[in-house]
Amino acid sequence: MSDLKIIDLTQMLAGPFGTMALADHGALVIKVEPPEGDMTRAAGPFRPDDAQQLLGGYFQSVDRNKRSVCLDLKTEAGKAALKALVRDADAVVENFRAGVMERLGLGYEVLREENPRLVYGALRGFGDRRTGASPYVDWPAFDVIAQAMGGIMAITGADGRTPTKIGPGVGDIVPGMMLAFGVLAAVHHARRTGEGQFVDVSMVDCVLSVCERMVWQHSVQGLVPGPEGNHHPFLCPFGIFTAADGYVTVAAQQDMFFDVLCEAIEAPELAKDPRFAVREARTENRHVLIPILNERMARFTKAELMARLGGRMPFGPVMNIADIREDPHFVARDMIVDVEQPGAAPIQVAGVPIKMTVTPGGVRRRSPLLGEDTREYLRQAGLTEEEIETIVAARRTRARSEKELV
Incomplete structure (x- = not known):
């Protein structure tokens, strides 16, 4: 996928997990961040001195192999720069609440004027009006909401009465995987036909799809499945x-x-x-x-x-993580890998689960420092040195102002 260029506006876990999968397999993923960076940069967790670089474990895990360009999309210069980046991109991906990009003047209909073959991937809690107007379309959502409303909590728990949150953020991660698949399918179509399209992924829809068994159980058997503890409802042992x-x-x-x-x-x-x-x-x-x-x-x-x-x-x-780190399977499969941590010992993150014999993916590069690649990719997008300097200087000014307020 080294010929695939993704403009990544996603933040937190769901969207970044999907674009991470694309980056792991060779796509050029340019992460466009606001001047303060992705929300996970400041969230950590950090080891000593990591916080100064805004490069903690969370961000290193799901934003490896990406590049970082800082743009303030509330400014005309930032909007113009994003449009320039989009002109030769295969896809733009975002996970803002519905209507945010439209209010910025950067919605799908605007960006496809810059690039008719553009694939526009949107990941939201309850989807987008373009493909099915949910009554909850304007509601914000995170993993725990998707787990609750998508049905997975209702069939998970140690007893028959208590719904339970799944440990990892499946309400984010599964939609992220679905987003990566949807973007690839749409890019395949665009390369055959020259026609881009809008790819709409709803977090709660994705969680429901994982819970497919309870749908047919209700339809075929008339059941409303509940938590089954740590055993299967009709297979034993x-x-x-x-x-x-x-x-x-x-x-x-x-x-x-x-x-x-x-x-x-x-x-x-x-x-x-x-x-x-x-x-x-x-x-x-x-x-x-x-x-x-x-x-x-x-x-x-x-x-x-x-x-x-x-x-x-x-x-x-x-097995817990201490067991996993010592187990020969995970060693043989390169499933725990080191990523560079500037000025400190490497951080370990999960490896790439999809193995290929001809075009193998991998964790080749640490997550980027905030705005590390701004000049390089804006220059490639055709901006002049003067335009680039205006964008970089505005970011410095805003950063200084925020420090003074603190």
Whole structure:
């Protein structure tokens, strides 16, 4: 994707995660930031001295491989500069609230006049009026809102009554992935036809799509699924079980795998018990079987269970980041990588999960310092040195003013 040029106006996690995926696989992603920078720059977390560079762990993780251009889009000079950047871009991506870009005079209809083949990707909580006017279109949203309204909280929880937030920001990350896919699909179309288009991604829609099972359960079975704890509603055993020193996961719903499980945990009688011997019976009697399996498996450590079950059936220990860093799988797959941290030891971030044999992606470059690439890319966009100096000087003036106010 080295021939792909993305103008990235996104901030926080959802949009930047999507453009990160494109940058990881070679796209030139020019992150256009306001003079104060992406909101995550100041949020940290920081190690000592990192805050002076506004380059903390959060920003390093999802804005690696990108370039940074600082523009104040509330000024005429900033607007003109953005239009210049757009003229030879494949896509512009933003995750502002609905109407923000239009009020700036930089909405899709304006920018496509500069570049008819432009793909315009928008990621919002509840989508955009152009493709379906939600009654909540003007509502702001973050991950936790998308998780709540998209349905994933309602089917997650340790018991049948308490909805639970998923640990990572899936309400941001899944929409970010969908955004990257949508932009690539639209760019493919634009390169074949010369026709750009508006790509609309709603955070709550994306979360609902991840919860596809509850949609057909309601339609086919008339159910309103709720939290199922740490086990599957109709596959058994399929979930989290207790070990002597932690927890493991088992997916032994198939008869042949259940036989392996019973033999490995020294409970062969369970495989012959008519309540559990076949798949349908295990599902019907899952509330009886699960406590029995917990009791039997708790006699073994995670390492012992891994030695007995690993490779013989679907099995995996529950691992935290300390476990993951030491595990040979993640080492072999380059899934924890170092990125440069100017003036300090490198920061580690998650690697690239999509592996390719001919055009492999990678974490090749740290996240940019604020405005680090402003001059280079505005010069390439055709701005004069005088115009560039005006933009850079205005940013310096605004930064000084804000420091004085503080």
